[in-house]
Amino acid sequence: MNKNIIELKKVSIFYGENRAVNNVSMHVQEKKVTAVIGPSGCGKSTLLRSLNRMNDFVDGLRIEGDVLYHNKNIYRKSVDAALIRSQIGMVFQKPNPFPKSIYKNITWGPKINNHKISSYDELVEESLKKAALWEEVKDRLHESALALSGGQQQRLCIARAIAMSPDVILMDEPCSALDPKSTLRVEELIKELSENYTIVIVTHNMQQAARVSDKTAFFYEGELIEYDITDKIFTNPKNKQTEDYITGRFG
Amino acid sequence: MKSSKRQIMNSAFAISCKAVTWMSLVILAVLLFHIFKQGYEFLSFDFLQNLPSRKAHKAGIKTALVGTLWVVSLTACFAIPFGVATAIYLQEYANKKSLFIRFIKINIANLAGMPSIIYGLLGLTLFVRYFGFDRSILAGSLTLALLVLPVIIITSIEAIKAVPGSIRYAAFAMGARRYQVVLGQVLPAALPGIMTGIILSISRVIGETAPLLIVGAMSYVAFLPENAMDMFTVLPVQIYNWAGRPSEDFHSLAAAGIIVLLGVLFSMNFIAVIIRKKFQRYKSE
Numbered sequence: 001m002n003k004n005i006i007e008l009k010k011v012s013i014f015y016g017e018n019r020a021v022n023n024v025s026m027h028v029q030e031k032k033v034t035a036v037i038g039p040s041g042c043g044k045s046t047l048l049r050s051l052n053r054m055n056d057f058v059d060g061l062r063i064e065g066d067v068l069y070h071n072k073n074i075y076r077k078s079v080d081a082a083l084i085r086s087q088i089g090m091v092f093q094k095p096n097p098f099p100k101s102i103y104k105n106i107t108w109g110p111k112i113n114n115h116k117i118s119s120y121d122e123l124v125e126e127s128l129k130k131a132a133l134w135e136e137v138k139d140r141l142h143e144s145a146l147a148l149s150g151g152q153q154q155r156l157c158i159a160r161a162i163a164m165s166p167d168v169i170l171m172d173e174p175c176s177a178l179d180p181k182s183t184l185r186v187e188e189l190i191k192e193l194s195e196n197y198t199i200v201i202v203t204h205n206m207q208q209a210a211r212v213s214d215k216t217a218f219f220y221e222g223e224l225i226e227y228d229i230t231d232k233i234f235t236n237p238k239n240k241q242t243e244d245y246i247t248g249r250f251g
Numbered sequence: 252m253k254s255s256k257r258q259i260m261n262s263a264f265a266i267s268c269k270a271v272t273w274m275s276l277v278i279l280a281v282l283l284f285h286i287f288k289q290g291y292e293f294l295s296f297d298f299l300q301n302l303p304s305r306k307a308h309k310a311g312i313k314t315a316l317v318g319t320l321w322v323v324s325l326t327a328c329f330a331i332p333f334g335v336a337t338a339i340y341l342q343e344y345a346n347k348k349s350l351f352i353r354f355i356k357i358n359i360a361n362l363a364g365m366p367s368i369i370y371g372l373l374g375l376t377l378f379v380r381y382f383g384f385d386r387s388i389l390a391g392s393l394t395l396a397l398l399v400l401p402v403i404i405i406t407s408i409e410a411i412k413a414v415p416g417s418i419r420y421a422a423f424a425m426g427a428r429r430y431q432v433v434l435g436q437v438l439p440a441a442l443p444g445i446m447t448g449i450i451l452s453i454s455r456v457i458g459e460t461a462p463l464l465i466v467g468a469m470s471y472v473a474f475l476p477e478n479a480m481d482m483f484t485v486l487p488v489q490i491y492n493w494a495g496r497p498s499e500d501f502h503s504l505a506a507a508g509i510i511v512l513l514g515v516l517f518s519m520n521f522i523a524v525i526i527r528k529k530f531q532r533y534k535s536e
Contacts, residue, residue, distance in 0.1 A: 054424060082426045092417065094417060096415075096417035096418060096420070096421045109425035113426050
């Protein structure tokens with residue numbers, strides 16, 4: 001039995017008066033892939049961004065309830081949000097490499113966080129290998145990351161997150177801007193990474209959730225409708241709404 | 252096939268744009284040709300080496316050239332750090348919705364369009380008289396720094412604004428502090444744009460005459476400035492002075508001065524463009 005690394009307790013998130021996430025309680029298990037699915041606007045990305053306090057940058061956003069990370073509420077006043085973000089990495093919807101070389105994309109994070117790194121060359125190689133990008137870019141590490149294809153850029157963003165040796169990696173629809181072939185590569189990568197990392201992935205692609213995740217949470221209109229082992233959700237959902245959604249009757 | 256009205260409009264528009272472009276280029280070329288024709292006989296190594304003189308054939312531009320270099324360097328030292336730092340504050344730190352901040356931004360934009368003579372009067376009151384810097388390089392440079400500060404601030408703000416938010420979020424998501432995001436990601440990405448503002452400002456400083464006349468750039472300085480508190484003259488003031496004399500020889504001298512001024516302008520811009528290119532490497536390939 002894996003232990004819970006993140007726990008949400010009665011979390012509600014508001015944009016001004018609008019409630020985007022309503023009274024959600026769930027947990028994320030260590031070294032598992034947890035998928036969050038649901039139709040657009042169901043609050044799943046908002047919820048994901050609350051796990052590493054990236055919501056702090058949204059004006060007028062308010063959060064209620066507790067988000068526990070290793071049993072500590074990350075929304076307490078004494079918590080250093082930057083430190084949380086250095087432990088909980090994030091991969092965004094659109095690939096967003098820094099406008100620097102591939103090499104510097106990897107080394108920047110550990111450098112600014114004063115990680116003790118004995119060899120940056122090794123760190124770069126290791127991270128790129130884990131992200132299945134090494135073979136494609138090993139001869140042009142010092143060229144611009146923006147010269148890479150979209151799929152390669154997204155894998156570089158994953159490598160960049162891995163280089164921080166994070167506890168958890170959050171992925172916000174990481175394949176939605178990629179073509180099917182790149183999507184497949186990233187999905188394979190997610191499965192490989194789950195041996196060593198805890199991954200939370202938001203996706204509106206149900207097949208993707210079924211392919212990569214161990215557990216799946218189905219959200220609808222800001223509420224957690226059902227949360228269970230992925231196989232169960234997709235073969236034998238308890239809830240009528242979940243069934244309707246995964247069989248494609250709406251959404 | 253008969254061409255449609257839209258096709259005719261299409262070619263007509265392209266042709267008129269082309270014609271206007273060439274017209275301005277031809278006018279510029281005629282101007283340059285005229286100046287070179289008039290000035291080349293005075294243009295020599297001696298001209299760059301000699302101090303000013305009442306006799307046209309012995310007069311040189313050395314003091315003005317050195318003065319201009321002094322003024323440009325000092326102005327850059329004041330204006331660039333203040334301008335870029337202000338832009339960073341206004342764009343990255345200040346509350347953009349605050350009425351006060353918006354008021355400040357609008358007024359900076361207005362200042363950028365103010366006639367330079369007004370800055371001259373301000374410099375005279377503030378630096379020359381109140382602070383007692385007298386008619387020194389320091390007073391002139393500070394005045395010109397005030398003059399170009401709004402230009403640097405506005406272009407830097409625009410450059411910083413153009414850096415995509417996704418880069419900032421990526422940096423924050425890796426645990427970066429705001430200063431690390433600004434210094435490590437935003438500023439390098441904005442640098443080509445910021446450099447453009449700096450190039451414009453330096454060109455303006457090199458060519459500016461009116462405020463320096465008021466602040467007290469001399470037309471006749473017989474020695475080279477040795478520190479920032481010395482008296483000085485600059486190229487455009489020297490040119491203005493020569494051009495105003497009745498003798499034809501001095502007009503040619505002024506033309507030679509203009510050639511030197513253009514040379515300085517081009518080389519400064521060239522350096523700035525090289526720096527900009529260096530940082531543009533990662534923009535898109």
